[in-house]
Amino acid sequence: MTSGLRVEGLTVKRGDLTICRDVDLTVPKGEITVLLGANGAGKTTLLDGIAGVLPAAAGSISIGARRIDAIPVHRRASLGLSYVEQGRSVFSRLTVVQNLAVVDRSQHTRDKAFELFPRLADKRNVRAGLLSGGEQQMLIIARALATRPTMLLIDELSLGLAPRAVRMLMDTLVKLAESGMGILLVEQFAEVALRVGTTAYVMERGQIVHTDACSTILQDHTSRISPYYLGVASRQQPEP
Amino acid sequence: MLDGIISGLVSGSTYAILAVCVVVLYRLVGVLNFGQAALGALGAYVCYALVGAEVSLALAVFCGLAVASVTAGFSGWVLARWLGEPSAIARSVGTVVLLILLLTAGFRLFGDSPRAMPSLVPEASFDLGGVRVSLSTVIALLVTIAIAGVLSLLLRYTQLGIRLEAMSERPLTVQLLGVNSRQLAVGVWAATGLLSTLAMLLIAPTRNPTFESMSFLVVPALVAGLLGAFSNVWIAVASGLAIGAVEGAGARIEGLADYRGAIPFAIIIVALIWLRRREVWDAAR
């Protein structure tokens, strides 16, 4: 499949420290691909590498037939790659509408955002810093969508949110995938992600140690995934 | 006394415009630029050197503005390239290096003797309630207020302004949204280079300063910026004008005139004590 995001042999370092080593991964269009792993496994580092926040020390990244691993961050975004960072990365001093306007000031973008998240329409002139955690995550998704991505990387969307908000956001992601977008979803507590995903990758100490269909992993409680699945995995340290 | 205050407003306008540059650059790009006035001095001296070489005034002014913008933009690019990641303090120390480089270059190119500088504004003055007010004072004030006003509107109501505000909070996120934030930062630098030159062209005819003394006009500008906690453009403008006015008044008082250069420092000390008293100092980033 050449239409999605393809990562081959990717190694990502932070300073001199190799965090992710030799990662192979594909994110097809129209599906949610799940990336699981304990704290410190290297999930965020991998996404940083794909989005260009950190340089690729080795390997290749491509969207469709196009290599993107030597392209600067802002140009990767204009090639259809959108990255929702870990933590609530709203511009807190700007209003909801202004947050969207950083990308695009058009009425169309605004309408689409409010159609997807009607809650945001009521708060359009509220400073983003004053929104609830769930509303902030909605705004971040809406803002990422304003760049009209074909590939969406999402890091820990559900962190600190109530189960209802999580379910609502997951439903939105399913809709987006159905409309043809490819989504790479990072989650530490796996069950919600596995229920919406197609394929799952499991990361340990910076390497992919397991790949399987999400449904298989969900059923197989005895597999090596269950510690993550139950959310009781102990903190892993990467090898230096 | 009132005459002194009025005539001090020309210097005050220069401090105010420089302070606006310092504040805008600090707020949006996170750099406290100690070389701000030196960039303006470069532009102004290029302009006067060209005038001295029989180039028309308009072309000379244009070249001065262009040289200062390009130099400022390049400095911003270099700082972002090599000191982009480290703290705001590292970048600000980088601007001290910029100041030293510009002082050295200015000394080599233009020497250290003051030179007479033509005024951009025709010599004229009028009487306002018994006080002589020169046209250049009025123009300086108008230019200052126009610059601050236009910048405020630009930052508040345009997409560029929204992006700059966003960049000041999360430069990486702005980049992830497809905006070239380094280009934006370089643009802000270039704009401050241009405005600083304008500030210097206002003050130069009244003082005929050397390159070095012009470069150190950054001190009152930093003071004015500090009074606005390096975030409020209008407080910076008011403070800049006030410093100029106080200096102007001081110059007319026997026995104080020799010490008027120390006025900004006195104001810094008072301001620091005042800000600490209200515990704002820590929160001022």
Ligand SMILES: Nc1ncnc2c1ncn2[C@@H]1O[C@H](COP(=O)(O)OP(=O)(O)OP(=O)(O)O)[C@@H](O)[C@H]1O
């Ligand atoms: N700025 C940094 N400099 C050096 N090492 C870092 C840095 N940030 C993270 N690390 C290390 O890299 C490893 C992987 O971190 P990363 O943030 O990618 O993990 P993660 O899987 O996203 O964890 P979490 O689930 O907690 O978000 C960790 O061991 C961490 O200590």
Ligand SMILES: [Mg+2]
């Ligand atoms: Mg992480």
